[in-house]
Amino acid sequence: MLHPEISGNKWRKLKYVLRHALSEDARGLLTFGGAYSNHLHALAAAGRQLELATAGIVRGEADSINNPTLSDASAWGMALEFVDRRQYRLRHTQAYLTQLAYRYPGYHIVPEGGSCPLALPGVAELWQELPPSDELILPVASGGTLAGLLSARPAGTRLRGYAVLKGKGWLAETVHQLYPPADGDSGWQLRLDHHGGGYAKCSAADRIAIAQLSGELRVPLEPVYSGKALLGLFRDIAAGCYTPGSRLIFLHTGGLQGARSG
Template identity: 75%
Template sequence: MLTRHGLILHVQRDDRLHVSISGNKWRKLKYVLRQALSERATGLLSFGGAWSNHLHALAAAGHALGLPTVGVVRGEPEYAANPTLTDARAWGMALEFVDRQGYRRRHDSGFLAELAARYPGFYLIPEGGSCALALPGVAELWRELPACDRLVLPVASGGTLAGLLSARPERTVITGYAVLKGQGWLADTVCGLHPPAAGDAGWQLRLDHHGGGYAKCRDADRRAIVELSHTLNLPLEPVYSGKAMLGLFRDIEAGHYTSGSHLVFLHTGGLQGARSYTSVKRSGQAK
């Protein structure tokens, strides 16, 4: 297909960065953790879903640094037995489960103050690790990338995209494939993290390839992702990079990318999440 459409595609394998702190999580947490250590934080606290790559990576990092970790998890306590949270607990992460209504308070100053009072000295990190300190770690990726016309990546909380935009070379357009329903608010989130993005014409979001929402994947799409994985000899999961790669190839077939372009796909890691997704699908509880 690539030859037929006159395209060159390379893959940046950030899934190989670290065995536990994978891909964009390693880059986003780099300076956040340095700041926490400089402030002599007594622990780390953050937020995520029951299959969160971010909480998985944070638990591993806290264990390596000798810092206690707390994860505020959207979901029911029964999810503590899934592979992602089992790993997190093994690394010492304490889990607090909240319902969807309670989880919406994660940006509320009053709720954050409550958590700060209950966990004095803990460094609070936003969901997905997406904050101002995450951007410079992500921006360092440009030193490792080949020159290209288009950089393609999956987008969830927006921090990785914002970090890449903060140092985007003029010749490279960035295309983010939303892996959740991000109509409207996702672009606002990216611009909130990196305000100059609002006036930057060198990026776009593809919003029609989320497959029904975060961590949802239709059976036909899942089979297509498995086939792509085999064809490309590239490990993919159905939540982040698999969804984005499938969206990319569908857009290529539809003629969305200009012939002669050199594309680089950023594999952001998160392969551990495929274990949880499979177990959830088998129990009929995919979300």
């Protein structure tokens, strides 16, 4: 509903990142993602509309270049460079970023998932559109959406993030780096047991359950982010993890193009 191609939290996370890049007269945008990355897809679409060159460092094999996500990105002008997992892990290191800056002069480098300090104010604006609630529930991957919501969290609302990847031991720290918590801040929690085996992994049984949820609720879902998190929420409700009578809001973060992954 926000945008046909730059959907959900990606539109919000990129809003001020793109404004900054334009104000700096950047020659292009360079970022990182997996072969079915909503972020790569959204950034490529934004680059096309803003007439900015785009480049994506893709974790995976080059034979995935014809999948629906990367086909769109390539058609929209994004230059794709495939790297193995070892090299992809270097994306946070200064030496590797310096190398990329040399190879792509004048490009603004955007972290994986768009999760950076400039993403937070765009995400925080979401609170203006939400009714009061006891808890806001959302899927979590790179942590930027959760950090942005925490930065403007109403005092009476808790946040509960459902990790859609194996985030134990590092995901909370990533959120803390983006938005350092106040002393004694207990207004949020990560649920780490509903990732289904890892990022973009989903069993056949869970895919069926997500499809059933989608039909019953009449809400389109995909099995990577919102579908996996919503399934986890319903399982936690059944297990008694939420206070009866509390008002919950589930944040659908978009990314429906990921449903094309099969």
